[in-house]
Amino acid sequence: MQITNRLKNQHLLWRAGFGPMAENAASLDDxxxxxxxxxxxxxxxxxxxxxxxxxxxxxxxxxxxxDLSMQSQLSKEQKGRVRRQQYRDEIKNMNLxxxxxxxNSEAQLxxxxxxxxxxxxxxxxxxxxxxxxLLHVIRxxxxxxxxxxxxxxxxxxxxxxxxxxxxxxxxRPNENFAREVMELFTxxxxxxxxxxxxxxxxxxxxxxxxxxxxxxxxENQHDTGNKTVLGKTGNFNGDDVLNILLEQPQTAVFITRKxxxxxxxxxVSDANLQWLSxxxxxxxxxxxxxxxxxxxxxxxxxxxxxxxxxxxPIELIAGIRRFLPMELEKDESQLLFQKILGQIxxxxxxxxxxxxxxxxxxxxxxxxxxxxxxxxxxxxSINVTAKNDDDVNMGMVKEEQLRLNRNKAYVSKxxxxxxxxxxxxxxxxxxxxxxxxxxxxxxxxxxGSRVGGTLLNNYIAQDSRxxxxxxxxxxxxxxxxYQLC
Numbered sequence: 086m087q088i089t090n091r092l093k094n095q096h097l098l099w100r101a102g103f104g105p106m107a108e109n110a111a112s113l114d115d116x117x118x119x120x121x122x123x124x125x126x127x128x129x130x131x132x133x134x135x136x137x138x139x140x141x142x143x144x145x146x147x148x149x150x151x152d153l154s155m156q157s158q159l160s161k162e163q164k165g166r167v168r169r170q171q172y173r174d175e176i177k178n179m180n181l182x183x184x185x186x187x188x189n190s191e192a193q194l195x196x197x198x199x200x201x202x203x204x205x206x207x208x209x210x211x212x213x214x215x216x217x218x219l220l221h222v223i224r225x226x227x228x229x230x231x232x233x234x235x236x237x238x239x240x241x242x243x244x245x246x247x248x249x250x251x252x253x254x255x256x257r258p259n260e261n262f263a264r265e266v267m268e269l270f271t272x273x274x275x276x277x278x279x280x281x282x283x284x285x286x287x288x289x290x291x292x293x294x295x296x297x298x299x300x301x302x303x304e305n306q307h308d309t310g311n312k313t314v315l316g317k318t319g320n321f322n323g324d325d326v327l328n329i330l331l332e333q334p335q336t337a338v339f340i341t342r343k344x345x346x347x348x349x350x351x352x353v354s355d356a357n358l359q360w361l362s363x364x365x366x367x368x369x370x371x372x373x374x375x376x377x378x379x380x381x382x383x384x385x386x387x388x389x390x391x392x393x394x395x396x397x398p399i400e401l402i403a404g405i406r407r408f409l410p411m412e413l414e415k416d417e418s419q420l421l422f423q424k425i426l427g428q429i430x431x432x433x434x435x436x437x438x439x440x441x442x443x444x445x446x447x448x449x450x451x452x453x454x455x456x457x458x459x460x461x462x463x464x465x466s467i468n469v470t471a472k473n474d475d476d477v478n479m480g481m482v483k484e485e486q487l488r489l490n491r492n493k494a495y496v497s498k499x500x501x502x503x504x505x506x507x508x509x510x511x512x513x514x515x516x517x518x519x520x521x522x523x524x525x526x527x528x529x530x531x532x533g534s535r536v537g538g539t540l541l542n543n544y545i546a547q548d549s550r551x552x553x554x555x556x557x558x559x560x561x562x563x564x565x566x567y568q569l570c
Contacts, residue, residue: 086388086533093118093386095531099570100348100394101125101380102193104404107508110528111515122380126373129195133224136182138175139214175213180423180430181416183220187399188406198227198372200399201347203430206238206270207438208247214298215243216431231340231370232331235270239327242294248436251293255308258286263326265436271330273339277315284312288321337366341375349379350390351442357384392531392569395445398426400570405458405562408529409509411502413461418500422457426450446568458562461502462555510554518550525557532566 086092094113098105102125105113113121159167187196202223210216219241226234238244239262245251250262263285267277291307294300302322312321314329321329330336341362345353365375379385396404402422413419423429427450428439446454516524522542526535544560546552561567 088386088388090114091527092391094121096386096391097121097380099531102197103187103400104407106407107410107512110512119381125194128191129228133192133195135221136179136217138179138217169211172211172213176216176431177420179213179217180420183430184419187403195224195227199224202227204433204438205343206244207433207436208243209433210243210247215246219243228373231372236324236327239266240300242298242300245292245294250289253286253290253292254306255290258290260286263289267330269437271336271339272333276335281314284314285326287312288326289323292323331370334366338362341365344375349385350393394570395442396568396570397441397445398423398428401454410505411461413502425453454568455563458559460500462504462559506551506555509558510551513554521553522557525554526561529558529561530566531570534566536564
């Protein structure tokens with residue numbers, strides 16, 4: 086594989102963002118990686134506006150409560166169902182609003198890292214206000230200090246509810262929150278003992294939230310006795326335990342390894358990991374500096390690290406939409422694609438999040454992936470069945486099954502889009518006709534393997550230059566190679 090300047094820049098945009106936009110794709114032949122990285126930093130520097138679907142804990146239910154007051158004959162179970170549906174509708178709206186930011190925002194680095202932390206701090210609660218506040222904490226701190234991010238996430242009502250710390254009280258400690266903070270958020274399994282978990286759980290007693298969805302520390306529920314955590318003894322509270330965890334070099338190693346696997350290569354270089362994690366620790370967990378160490382290094386742009394990563398469903402759909410400016414017939418169709426492909430924002434499969442890698446691909450999802458470009462561009466239909474995953478459905482199988490049955494037959498014209506091909510054509514306006522196939526492939530694919538030019542030409546419209554470009558782009562996006570970045 087020839088490592089061109091364009092390939093390196095596309096590599097950076099796919100790993101640090103959601104791929105190139107048609108508007109800037111033509112410039113990637115000439116700009117340096119250093120300049121492009123500086124641009125990514127600059128465009129992500131501002132604090133993001135909150136993606137808001139509910140002003141407070143109860144506002145999201147006001148309309149539903151009004152309806153219920155006029156329908157007093159509804160049972161308690163029916164009232165609960167109406168409330169849950171309203172929460173789900175708000176989370177769907179939040180999903181589409183955030184996904185739009187991933188596609189359209191200049192702050193590509195921030196949104197890409199926010200998606201990473203959304204999976205790292207995996208949380209699945211149906212309360213839309215809780216989810217909204219957690220997302221804002223993540224997006225605000227995505228490129229800042231990991232210690233600050235850890236502490237703010239740990240005090241989010243969504244996380245405290247999901248990990249049962251509302252029930253963690255003096256004399257009756259609940260270990261769930263303390264366990265996941267150690268195992269999934271900081272040090273990783275095998276670097277602490279069961280005794281450490283039990284003692285840390287005592288330190289987190291009294292951490293909870295009130296009826297307004299705000300963090301509260303209930304002193305009367307807090308265990309004030311001495312605790313011993315990772316060799317340190319004292320009358321620790323939750324903040325003390327988080328500080329102890331951040332003092333452990335293993336926390337820097339664990340986070341760096343996870344970031345390396347997500348953005349560089351699932352096969353981790355021990356030498357690179359050692360250097361990066363030590364720098365991360367010495368820089369007081371500065372996320373931005375860690376990413377700079379990765380994305381400005383020579384080894385990041387070597388052949389073994391390019392085109393080796395399977396795009397997540399979110400990356401795949403966002404990447405197509407960034408290169409092909411489009412107006413969707415129904416924005417909601419993106420939710421169905423997320424479900425079919427196995428990654429619905431705000432609905433991770435469990436507390437460990439989406440495992441990623443090869444788990445994104447099976448015979449069913451690969452078929453949909455390969456047909457997705459035609460569905461969007463050619464207004465075609467495909468026969469698919471959305472998976473009935475009770476984890477994703479959050480235990481509400483009966484209600485969800487009704488919707489699944491309606492979605493079962495086809496993803497049809499509601500998923501189609503009107504594509505603006507003008508900026509796409511401009512990417513290739515200086516390319517000679519005989520070189521178009523190769524140039525389009527170089528722009529869309531990150532792999533050394535390619536569909537043969539002769540075979541590809543059999544599926545490309547030859548009647549005009551514009552139709553040649555349209556059909557070549559869609560056909561190449563429908564190849565297995567396009568699933569990699």
